[in-house]
Amino acid sequence: xxxxxxxxxxxxxPGQSVTVSCAGTGSDVAxxxxxxxxxxxxxxAPKLIIFEVTKRPSGVPDRFSGSKSGNTASLTxxxxxxxxxxxxxxxxxxxxxIVFGTGTKVTVL
Amino acid sequence: QVQLVQSGAEVKKPGxxxxxxxxxxxxxxxxxxxxxxxxxxxxxxxWMGVINPSGGNARYSQKFQGRLTMTxxxxxxxxxxxxxxxxxxxxxxxxxxxxxALIVTPITGDVDYWxxxxxxxxxx
Numbered sequence: 001x002x003x004x005x006x007x008x009x010x011x012x013x014p015g016q017s018v019t020v021s022c023a024g025t026g027s028d029v030a031x032x033x034x035x036x037x038x039x040x041x042x043x044x045a046p047k048l049i050i051f052e053v054t055k056r057p058s059g060v061p062d063r064f065s066g067s068k069s070g071n072t073a074s075l076t077x078x079x080x081x082x083x084x085x086x087x088x089x090x091x092x093x094x095x096x097x098i099v100f101g102t103g104t105k106v107t108v109l
Numbered sequence: 110q111v112q113l114v115q116s117g118a119e120v121k122k123p124g125x126x127x128x129x130x131x132x133x134x135x136x137x138x139x140x141x142x143x144x145x146x147x148x149x150x151x152x153x154x155x156w157m158g159v160i161n162p163s164g165g166n167a168r169y170s171q172k173f174q175g176r177l178t179m180t181x182x183x184x185x186x187x188x189x190x191x192x193x194x195x196x197x198x199x200x201x202x203x204x205x206x207x208x209x210a211l212i213v214t215p216i217t218g219d220v221d222y223w224x225x226x227x228x229x230x231x232x233x
Contacts, residue, residue, distance in 0.1 A: 001171075003153065036219040038154070045204060045226055046154065051219035089154050091218055097170055098144065098156040098218040 004029065004090055004101035011107040012080045020104045022073040022090035034093035035073045037066055041086045050075060080108050111135035113205050113224035120230045121195050128191040129227045131205030138186035139163040142208035142216050145179060145190045147201040148226075155201075156218075160188055163212050195231045202226040 005023040012018040022029065022037075029035055035053045038046035048057055050066035053073065063078045073092070077084055085108045090101035116130040131143070145157040158169035160179040167179040176193040188205060204227075206220040 034217045034219060038220075045223035046220075047223075048219065048221050051209060051221070052217070057221060091154070091156075091220075093216070093218040096168065098159075100146075100154040100156060103153040 001028070001094055001097050001099045004092060004099055006088075006090060006101040006104045008102075009105045009107065011109055012077075013109045014080050014082065016080050017076055017078045018080060018106055019077075020075045020088055020090075020106065022075070022092075022101045024071050024073070024092050024099070026071060028092040028094040028099050029068065029073050030071045031095070032093045035066070035068055036091050037064075037073075037075045038089045038091070039084075039086045040089065046089065077106065082108050084108055111207070111222045113207065113222055115203075115205060115224040115227045118228040118230070120232065123196055123231060123233055125195050125231075126191060126193045127195060127229050128189055129203055129205075129229070131188045131190075131224050133162075133186040133188070133207075138181075140211055142210060142212065143181075143188045144206045144208060144218075144220060145203060146206055146220075147203045149198070149201040152201075157190070157203075159208065159216060161212060162188060192229075195229075197231050200229065200231045202228050 037050035040046040053068045054066045112134045114132045144159045160167040162181045178191045180189045205224040207222040209219045209221045210217045
């Protein structure tokens, strides 16, 4: 199972929005409604910010939103804050396995 | 509160084995699937496999078939990861991570709690 494809980097100024894409295949992203997104700060464990494509765990601000169209899922961070600067990973259920994305470093300019 | 506490860092020589523990508290141990995910230095996340703590059955990534074993404690709220025939490419931080899905439902791959990570260094 190949990793899902994400852009290596994305950036935006405080208050702006940034969108990160996650390209998969018909066997993972397109096949199931289990796409999640994780935020990871340096030296820390990942944190779940979106699950089941669009849902946010309790405590995650509504500035974070997820969507999916066909083989591609997306994460949008609105109203960027300095603390949003981190690595972001998507993941998808693929039937017998889980596949992660390649990761995107989001920089707040 | 939910806590996943992993064992400490390990340094191993190529060809050796490593066994990492993940002690679970704050919820019924047998109620949720547990994944293992690793992250090589400066690299992305990689799924290794998942175990059902209730029945003990595990499913592994094809990449690790034959040298990876996931088990759970017989009377403790602990899951274990054992990786054999270590090579330098296995140098990574290893995480245990809880699936959001209850055991009675299918695995989702949405992980809501993570351990703090265990650094395994493989070097001669």
